[in-house]
Amino acid sequence: MTTPHATPRATTEGTVYTVTGGDWDEVVETAAKSDDERIIVNMGPQHPSTHGVLRLILEIEGETVTEARCGIGYLHTGIEKNLEFRNWTQGTTFVTRMDYLTSFFNETAYCRAVETLLGIEDDIPDRANIIRVLLMELNRLSSHLVCIATGGMELGATTIMIYGFRDRELILDAYELITGLRMNHAYIRPGGLAQDLPPGAVDHLRELLKTLRKNLPEYDKLATGNPIFKARMQDVGYLDLAGCMALGATGPILRSAGLPHDLRKTDPYCGYETYDFDIPTAETCDAYGRFLIRLEEMRQSLRIVEQCLDRLEPGPVMVGDKKIAWPAQLALGPDGLGNSLDHIKNIMGTSMEALIHHFKLVTEGFRVPPGQAYAAVESPKGELGVHVVSDGGTRPYRVHFRDPSFTNLQSMAAMCEGGQVADVIVAVASIDPVMGGVDR
Amino acid sequence: MSDEQRSGSSPDDQHDQPADEAGSSVPSARGQAAEVIGVRKGMFGTDSGGGDTSGYGGLIRTVSLPGAASRPYGGRDGVFDEIADELEGALEEQGLLPADAIEKTVVDRGEITFHIAREHLVQVARTLRDDPALRFELCTGVSGVHFLGDKGRELHAVYHLRSLTHGRLIRLEVSAPDSDPHVPSLVEVYPTNDWHERETYDFFGLIFDGHPALTRIMMPDDWQGFPQRKDYPLGGIAVEYKGAQIPSPDQRRSYS
Amino acid sequence: MGLEEKLPSGFLLTTVEQAAGWVRKSSVFPATFGLACCAIEMMTTGAGRYDLARFGMEVFRGSPRQADLMIVAGRVSQKMAPVLRQVYDQMPNPKWVISMGVCASSGGMFNNYAIVQGVDHVVPVDIYLPGCPPRPEMLMDAILKLHEKIQTSKLGVNAEEAAREAEEAALKALPTIEMKGLLR
Numbered sequence: 001m002t003t004p005h006a007t008p009r010a011t012t013e014g015t016v017y018t019v020t021g022g023d024w025d026e027v028v029e030t031a032a033k034s035d036d037e038r039i040i041v042n043m044g045p046q047h048p049s050t051h052g053v054l055r056l057i058l059e060i061e062g063e064t065v066t067e068a069r070c071g072i073g074y075l076h077t078g079i080e081k082n083l084e085f086r087n088w089t090q091g092t093t094f095v096t097r098m099d100y101l102t103s104f105f106n107e108t109a110y111c112r113a114v115e116t117l118l119g120i121e122d123d124i125p126d127r128a129n130i131i132r133v134l135l136m137e138l139n140r141l142s143s144h145l146v147c148i149a150t151g152g153m154e155l156g157a158t159t160i161m162i163y164g165f166r167d168r169e170l171i172l173d174a175y176e177l178i179t180g181l182r183m184n185h186a187y188i189r190p191g192g193l194a195q196d197l198p199p200g201a202v203d204h205l206r207e208l209l210k211t212l213r214k215n216l217p218e219y220d221k222l223a224t225g226n227p228i229f230k231a232r233m234q235d236v237g238y239l240d241l242a243g244c245m246a247l248g249a250t251g252p253i254l255r256s257a258g259l260p261h262d263l264r265k266t267d268p269y270c271g272y273e274t275y276d277f278d279i280p281t282a283e284t285c286d287a288y289g290r291f292l293i294r295l296e297e298m299r300q301s302l303r304i305v306e307q308c309l310d311r312l313e314p315g316p317v318m319v320g321d322k323k324i325a326w327p328a329q330l331a332l333g334p335d336g337l338g339n340s341l342d343h344i345k346n347i348m349g350t351s352m353e354a355l356i357h358h359f360k361l362v363t364e365g366f367r368v369p370p371g372q373a374y375a376a377v378e379s380p381k382g383e384l385g386v387h388v389v390s391d392g393g394t395r396p397y398r399v400h401f402r403d404p405s406f407t408n409l410q411s412m413a414a415m416c417e418g419g420q421v422a423d424v425i426v427a428v429a430s431i432d433p434v435m436g437g438v439d440r
Numbered sequence: 441m442s443d444e445q446r447s448g449s450s451p452d453d454q455h456d457q458p459a460d461e462a463g464s465s466v467p468s469a470r471g472q473a474a475e476v477i478g479v480r481k482g483m484f485g486t487d488s489g490g491g492d493t494s495g496y497g498g499l500i501r502t503v504s505l506p507g508a509a510s511r512p513y514g515g516r517d518g519v520f521d522e523i524a525d526e527l528e529g530a531l532e533e534q535g536l537l538p539a540d541a542i543e544k545t546v547v548d549r550g551e552i553t554f555h556i557a558r559e560h561l562v563q564v565a566r567t568l569r570d571d572p573a574l575r576f577e578l579c580t581g582v583s584g585v586h587f588l589g590d591k592g593r594e595l596h597a598v599y600h601l602r603s604l605t606h607g608r609l610i611r612l613e614v615s616a617p618d619s620d621p622h623v624p625s626l627v628e629v630y631p632t633n634d635w636h637e638r639e640t641y642d643f644f645g646l647i648f649d650g651h652p653a654l655t656r657i658m659m660p661d662d663w664q665g666f667p668q669r670k671d672y673p674l675g676g677i678a679v680e681y682k683g684a685q686i687p688s689p690d691q692r693r694s695y696s
Numbered sequence: 697m698g699l700e701e702k703l704p705s706g707f708l709l710t711t712v713e714q715a716a717g718w719v720r721k722s723s724v725f726p727a728t729f730g731l732a733c734c735a736i737e738m739m740t741t742g743a744g745r746y747d748l749a750r751f752g753m754e755v756f757r758g759s760p761r762q763a764d765l766m767i768v769a770g771r772v773s774q775k776m777a778p779v780l781r782q783v784y785d786q787m788p789n790p791k792w793v794i795s796m797g798v799c800a801s802s803g804g805m806f807n808n809y810a811i812v813q814g815v816d817h818v819v820p821v822d823i824y825l826p827g828c829p830p831r832p833e834m835l836m837d838a839i840l841k842l843h844e845k846i847q848t849s850k851l852g853v854n855a856e857e858a859a860r861e862a863e864e865a866a867l868k869a870l871p872t873i874e875m876k877g878l879l880r
Contacts, residue, residue: 045776046729046760046783053731053776073658074776075732078675078810080643081668085689093805100733116549146736165743183733183829245577248632259604266607364695370477371506371548374600374611376580387583387598391478392503394695400583402600402636407581410635436732439658439773659810660775667809675809679802682875688807 038066043424045074051150051428052435056412060421068416068424070409075439083399087365088114089326091396093186095386098401099437100183101146104139105379107188108132110399112269113375113388114190117368120319127315128192129270134205134308135178135187136270136377137301141212142171143380143432144294148219151291151429155232160223167215174208177201191325192318202309209306216302219295233288237415237427240285247411251382251404252297253431256282256289263378275304287430297380322357324366365394381405381432403437478503478589503589509547520552523610526573527554527564536563553611558623561614562650565629568601568610576601576610579626581636584644588670594618595646599626599633616646625651643668713851720764720790721846724839727763727787728756729780731770734797734829738769741832751839760786765842766819767835771799772812784819792846794838795821798828 044055055071079094086094095110096103115121149164172182178201179187179194187194223229239249241257254261260279264272280296282289318325347355370392376385382404391397408431415427480501513520524545528538541560546553556564568576578601585596593615602609616623625648626633637648638657645666648654656663665672676688710718730738742748742756757763760783772780784793795815798804801824803813815821822845825838850858 045779052735073656073660074773074779075771076658076773076775076810077732077771077806078667078808079806081674082689082806082808085674085694097733100736116551119549150739162744165740166745169740169743169745182831183736246631248578248580248630250578261604266604267609370503372553372585372598372611373549374551374609376609383578383580383602385580385600387600389585392480398583398585400598402580402583406635406639407632410632658775663774672809674807676807677813679807680872682872682877685873
């Protein structure tokens with residue numbers, strides 16, 4: 001039987017029907033005639049439950065998934081290649097758009113790699129490091145909130161989605177106050193930060209912390225003990241420690257298998273060794289354990305943010321080396337982020353050398369000595385590593401991001417095979433892949 | 441293992457073929473000195489002679505990557521020497537001459553890089569993973585780098601290995617010539633490299649021998665060429681504005 | 697005054713076109729076509745604070761068969777373009793497209809081998825929405841502008857006439873490169 005929507009094709013494994021839409025009755029009728037119940041279902045790349053443009057290729061028998069594979073690359077953006085044609089500072093503008101839910105982590109990882117190449121990683125001012133940590137921890141909150149929100153929505157729990165985005169909005173307001181943008185900030189630059197915190201930011205953040213402390217227990221009340229939620233999540237997406245290690249899974253997936261591995265503790269950066277916080281783990285190896293870990297990590301992030309606010313001392317936010325630091329003190333002008341008018345008056349009016357220096361640094365950028373470096377940060381999804389190669393020029397020779405989403409998504413097959421189709425959604429949601437990071 | 445022993449005593453290093461001979465399918469011998477990967481001409485690194493009116497058009501500078509380090513390698517509390525000793529010892533136990541497997545060791549910016557001969561990569565990786573004193577359990581994937589100027593060793597594959605047990609991080613680097621872009625696959629040692637190797641194949645055309653299914657992962661299956669190689673254009677188009685046209689970033693004059 | 701004044705109260709007179717436009721614009725069903733960063737802002741727009749339900753379109757349809765608006769939210773890669781076109785083809789007429797964000801509108805900062813330089817190479821676009829990513833308010837503004845467009849769209853013979861006029865105008869239009877003056 002042939003219809004325009006389901007054309008049979010003989011293969012070595014039997015007749016295969018390619019279904020592109022249309023009347024499902026015909027498809028079912030055709031499939032019923034053959035004696036096996038094996039169907040290959042393509043979920044995505046455009047599917048409301050696949051967390052972005054992820055394509056899941058599922059071989060199912062009845063309701064059981066016998067084989068699961070991912071098709072990725074539908075959001076491949078060529079960012080790594082684009083970086084090779086922009087100078088080192090402009091790079092942050094690109095990397096912030098990789099995993100767009102963890103912008104500050106991408107920026108910090110990239111900047112730390114560049115700083116290692118420049119040999120200035122110890123010269124970053126304390127204030128810059130504290131603000132980096134502060135923003136990263138807020139970012140961990142907002143990323144986990146999206147994970148829980150969309151994960152809930154994919155289970156059909158729209159309430160969680162509304163709650164998650166409500167709190168994320170509050171955090172985005174803080175970003176907007178500090179960086180000027182809700183997403184894709186490009187605020188962390190090689191050598192420090194684009195500019196200092198604006199007036200009133202600390203008070204705003206203290207208020208935010210109060211609100212978040214009030215709101216976070218609501219997720220606990222709503223979901224943690226909810227029998228439906230537990231029934232959907234518990235023992236689903238199972239991946240034990242051996243599986244995690246073999247597949248290179250990091251982040252909440254690894255910690256849900258009981259290993260308290262967190263780069264903030266094991267390989268501290270940006271002064272994380274001086275903060276007081278805990279690494280939550282679970283022994284359940286399942287989606288529910290990962291959910292609980294994310295909840296607890298959000299609480300720990302609040303603790304870190306509070307410590308950051310207590311530590312903030314006035315000071316510079318950029319390295320002192322004028323060959324690297326942006327020449328002007330950036331100021332908030334009427335048009336958003338701009339050069340300080342005093343600085344422009346100085347270089348245009350009195351100092352020709354400063355003008356030349358400014359021009360060269362802005363158009364060419366600084367040079368980075370040849371070599372390679374690897375910097376890693378603990379993003380909300382796991383180890384985010386950046387491999388940067390310089391050939392001594394003003395542009396990166398090669399930048400490679402080891403994105404945790406990309407690596408963790410490999411474990412999808414191990415988590416899903418043998419389970420039910422509905423559990424695939426739960427498993428993928430518990431991995432929390434962001435396709436911008438997977439495909440880059 | 442002293443430096444004199446490592447420099448050129450192995451028979452593999454004695455191939456008397458020029459390093460820049462095109463079409464050879466054997467990676468050229470790796471010198472211990474700094475590796476020249478390119479030459480910059482003029483003030484701004486522009487390729488063409490025209491356009492550079494600075495008077496420095498005749499300026500020629502070679503670009504070289506950091507060269508081999510000599511003992512002691514250092515690191516925090518001499519950890520790099522410890523790793524190198526353990527690795528060399530473990531390889532010797534398996535009857536493999538460390539000088540054959542480890543072409544050179546570079547310590548730069550607080551990171552250690554072992555340049556591994558590609559035919560020994562799997563054995564070295566397995567040793568690094570399984571030896572109790574090394575225990576690099578986590579491979580953070582492979583990153584390809586295309587050095588057009590590094591004749592005879594254009595394609596590099598860079599692996600970062602992390603030891604959760606000991607809290608260490610090292611880098612392995614293997615290289616292959618453009619004319620024979622083959623590197624053994626590490627999937628049997630680190631299954632996590634499955635997608636990473638597919639990605640590197642997709643972008644650089646590095647063929648990982650022994651990979652279970654080396655297919656394109658990011659680009660469409662019928663894509664021509666390997667887009668992140670240096671000889672592949674960025675592929676941008678010129679952008680039109682009112683009365684003006686801005687060329688794509690790779691077509692503009694560069695100040696690199 | 698017109699006829700309306702003489703009729704008993706409770707009656708409104710309008711044209712079929714306007715009535716159809718009013719009905720259509722009041723219940724636009726967007727298909728979820730979230731791709732990248734903009735998709736997150738699109739979800740935000742649907743969530744509590746911005747509440748797209750105020751404009752009768754909080755229900756994002758998973759199936760293109762039930763949708764008449766495609767919000768292309770994010771960068772379209774060469775690999776995604778055929779998928780996007782297929783989803784568009786599966787949507788029933790009449791249908792509209794909002795190209796959300798610079799990446800979808802023109803390729804944006806990703807002027808390279810991987811990204812389609814403007815989704816209008818693949819599907820016809822009704823509203824181009826700049827921003828990287830556009831704020832939820834901007835998306836709502838785009839949606840309201842689309843509502844206006846739907847309200848004033850023509851039917852039947854008039855629609856054919858309007859399409860012909862638009863095509864003629866496009867053929868006569870000055871190419872961008874020949875335009876002179878300030879960049880605005």
